[in-house]
Amino acid sequence: MKHYSAFAVAREALRYHTGWERAWRSPEPKKKYDVIIVGAGGHGLATAYYLGKNYGIQNVAIIEKGWLGGGNTGRNTTIIRSNYLQDPSAALYEKARGLYEDLSQDLNYNIMFSPRGVIMLAQTQHEIRGYQRTAHANALQGVKTEWITPERVKELVPIINLDGPRYPVLGGLWQERGGTARHDAVAWGYARACSAMGMDIIQKCEVTGVRSDNGRVVGVDTTKGAIDCDKLGIVVAGHSGQLAEMAGFRLPLEAVALQALVSEPIKPCMDVVVMANTVHGYMSQSDKGEMVIGGGTDGFNNFTQRGSFHHIEETVRALVETFPMISRLKMLRQWGGIVDMTGDRSPILSKTPLQGCFINAGWGTGGFKAIPGSGWGMAQLMATGHSPLTEAFTMDRFKEGRFIDESVAAGVAH
Numbered sequence: 001m002k003h004y005s006a007f008a009v010a011r012e013a014l015r016y017h018t019g020w021e022r023a024w025r026s027p028e029p030k031k032k033y034d035v036i037i038v039g040a041g042g043h044g045l046a047t048a049y050y051l052g053k054n055y056g057i058q059n060v061a062i063i064e065k066g067w068l069g070g071g072n073t074g075r076n077t078t079i080i081r082s083n084y085l086q087d088p089s090a091a092l093y094e095k096a097r098g099l100y101e102d103l104s105q106d107l108n109y110n111i112m113f114s115p116r117g118v119i120m121l122a123q124t125q126h127e128i129r130g131y132q133r134t135a136h137a138n139a140l141q142g143v144k145t146e147w148i149t150p151e152r153v154k155e156l157v158p159i160i161n162l163d164g165p166r167y168p169v170l171g172g173l174w175q176e177r178g179g180t181a182r183h184d185a186v187a188w189g190y191a192r193a194c195s196a197m198g199m200d201i202i203q204k205c206e207v208t209g210v211r212s213d214n215g216r217v218v219g220v221d222t223t224k225g226a227i228d229c230d231k232l233g234i235v236v237a238g239h240s241g242q243l244a245e246m247a248g249f250r251l252p253l254e255a256v257a258l259q260a261l262v263s264e265p266i267k268p269c270m271d272v273v274v275m276a277n278t279v280h281g282y283m284s285q286s287d288k289g290e291m292v293i294g295g296g297t298d299g300f301n302n303f304t305q306r307g308s309f310h311h312i313e314e315t316v317r318a319l320v321e322t323f324p325m326i327s328r329l330k331m332l333r334q335w336g337g338i339v340d341m342t343g344d345r346s347p348i349l350s351k352t353p354l355q356g357c358f359i360n361a362g363w364g365t366g367g368f369k370a371i372p373g374s375g376w377g378m379a380q381l382m383a384t385g386h387s388p389l390t391e392a393f394t395m396d397r398f399k400e401g402r403f404i405d406e407s408v409a410a411g412v413a414h
């Protein structure tokens with residue numbers, strides 16, 4: 001793999017950009033791999049990358065039914081933060097946020113990490129209590145967040161209206177090193193690094209069955225034929241239930257569409273990310289100037305990867321009181337992704353009843369921020385059988401009543 005650098009850009013400019021090589025190979029599948037990962041979203045690719053980088057396991061295939069990064073990873077609103085309440089979550093999300101800081105250098109691929117700061121607005125007394133509690137918990141966990149006053153919110157977000165008639169802004173939970181990154185670039189950067197290690201990324205290949213022998217996984221059936229493996233990682237977000245069924249177990253998940261929209265591009269007017277969870281809406285400004293706007297999930301289970309008109313209305317209605325200027329913006333486009341929600345709003349990173357088969361799912365509306373940490377922990381779990389990062393997130397916790405309740409941090413927020 002050729003190194004990307006300012007020197008390489010200058011050299012290619014001189015020879016009309018004829019020397020760039022493809023970022024990743026598109027091979028036909030081999031008969032057998034040590035590890036197969038199903039799903040080339042951010043979590044699947046990061047799992048493969050850290051298997052290779054941290055454990056030297058490079059005979060790996062990542063199998064994707066569509067195109068890599070074309071699921072939720074390429075459809076999300078790119079918010080990165082680690083201000084979660086429970087200790088296992090804070091550890092996992094803060095590990096991810098920390099890895100994001102240097103990910104461009106690590107992957108030699110500019111993922112455009114922008115730690116511009118994230119505010120979660122408190123607009124009810126209940127939210128004040130919830131966020132102050134989270135700020136105290138974060139202080140104990142070593143996660144840098146702080147409770148800020150409405151005046152400080154206004155300083156950070158001059159376009160905000162603090163005095164909404166229904167929900168005035170009463171303060172906020174501020175994470176200065178939270179922010180955004182370019183979602184496709186995260187998938188592309190990991191994919192390029194995996195391919196450079198010799199891993200096979202097999203796109204347009206759907207896994208249609210999981211094969212086992214004596215309670216142990218031995219391979220998968222795909223639209224390109226059967227492929228054998230010693231270990232299998234299922235990392236398919238909204239389709240986790242279907243893959244689990246193929247592997248012979250059930251997951252406590254439901255799939256729903258989550259939508260987002262962007263406005264026409266405008267001049268820079270907001271350089272932080274603002275989330276308003278009481279009214280179900282959040283907003284940031286992209287590098288191109290578009291206001292990136294997201295809301296809650298659809299109120300019914302579905303597998304539609306597209307937007308709907310009522311959602312534009314609901315989300316803009318939710319935010320317009322706090323950001324009156326958006327009433328004058330034209331909306332440019334909207335889309336949807338299928339997210340996989342657990343009851344406690346925390347993910348599942350776990351061994352499964354099928355030996356050698358592991359599951360990474362349940363990220364719901366907020367898994368983009370976790371990609372590097374999740375990949376790191378999942379790779380450790382798959383390589384060694386144990387990871388301190390994932391040990392609380394087993395699928396058995398729902399049977400045993402050990403929920404990791406993140407309904408304040410992740411119930412609506414992303």
Ligand SMILES: Cc1cc2nc3c(=O)[nH]c(=O)nc-3n(C[C@H](O)[C@H](O)[C@H](O)COP(=O)(O)OP(=O)(O)OC[C@H]3O[C@@H](n4cnc5c(N)ncnc54)[C@H](O)[C@@H]3O)c2cc1C
Binds near residue numbers: 066078080337338363
């Ligand atoms: C509108 C929206 C906004 C969001 N905003 C944020 C945000 O601001 N911050 C945040 O942290 N998170 C956010 N999220 C959530 C985040 O996008 C997801 O949690 C994360 O991207 C999940 O990544 P993944 O790799 O698990 O799944 P995906 O990226 O969905 O990858 C799974 C892949 O598996 C493939 N697949 C499925 N079935 C099969 C099969 N049978 N065979 C082969 N391949 C298969 C799919 O094609 C897909 O590419 C948002 C999500 C949406 C939809």
